[in-house]
Amino acid sequence: MFSKPSNLDESESQQITELYLSLEYKLLKISLKYTQNQAASEDVLHMAFENVIKHKTKILSLPCQKQRAYIVTIVKNISINVAKKHRRLQTETLADEYEEGAFIPADTTDIEAEYVQQQERLKLHELIKQLSPSNRVVTEMYYIQNMDPDKIAEALGITTASVYKRLERARKTLKEKYEERSG
Numbered sequence: 001m002f003s004k005p006s007n008l009d010e011s012e013s014q015q016i017t018e019l020y021l022s023l024e025y026k027l028l029k030i031s032l033k034y035t036q037n038q039a040a041s042e043d044v045l046h047m048a049f050e051n052v053i054k055h056k057t058k059i060l061s062l063p064c065q066k067q068r069a070y071i072v073t074i075v076k077n078i079s080i081n082v083a084k085k086h087r088r089l090q091t092e093t094l095a096d097e098y099e100e101g102a103f104i105p106a107d108t109t110d111i112e113a114e115y116v117q118q119q120e121r122l123k124l125h126e127l128i129k130q131l132s133p134s135n136r137v138v139t140e141m142y143y144i145q146n147m148d149p150d151k152i153a154e155a156l157g158i159t160t161a162s163v164y165k166r167l168e169r170a171r172k173t174l175k176e177k178y179e180e181r182s183g
Contacts (some may be wrong), residue, residue, distance in 0.1 A: 007053070008056065016052060019067060019068075026072075027075045032081040033081035036144075040083075044075060046077045049113070068143075124174070128170075135166045135173070138152055138156070138166040139167065142163075142167055
């Protein structure tokens with residue numbers, strides 16, 4: 001939740017609070033789709049509502065459905081920007097580590113083993129991209145972001161049992177696809 005900025009009167013504050021409360025879950029889910037990170041999604045919501053407050057006159061004068069659509073668009077755009085920035089930072093970090101020799105193994109066998117592992121990870125990543133959106137998101141949150149199933153369930157608004165079921169389906173699908181590619 002956000003605190004009331006000094007440039008809002010009571011009516012505006014109440015309207016924006018109602019918008020926030022009614023859209024919070026939906027906006028977090030949208031943002032999570034792009035950022036794939038709970039903390040980043042919460043930051044996106046904060047930034048989005050800073051924009052709403054900044055342009056309060058324009059947004060609050062819109063009809064209810066247009067207000068919601070406008071805020072969803074703001075969240076999508078900020079989420080995309082945050083995701084791009086995160087990817088760019090990851091790439092820069094990997095490049096820096098490579099230049100520093102972090103990826104240079106001690107002997108040739110290590111290089112070969114590292115290459116094989118890297119190729120296997122790339123295959124697996126490609127296979128994860130082929131999963132259904134619901135299974136892919138849960139799989140990435142669990143295995144890549146190391147999120148607890150209860151936290152995943154809370155973030156996505158589903159039951160913990162659904163998280164486990166989606167993980168089970170994803171593992172089965174990944175195993176089948178992996179065997180198809182390898183065999």
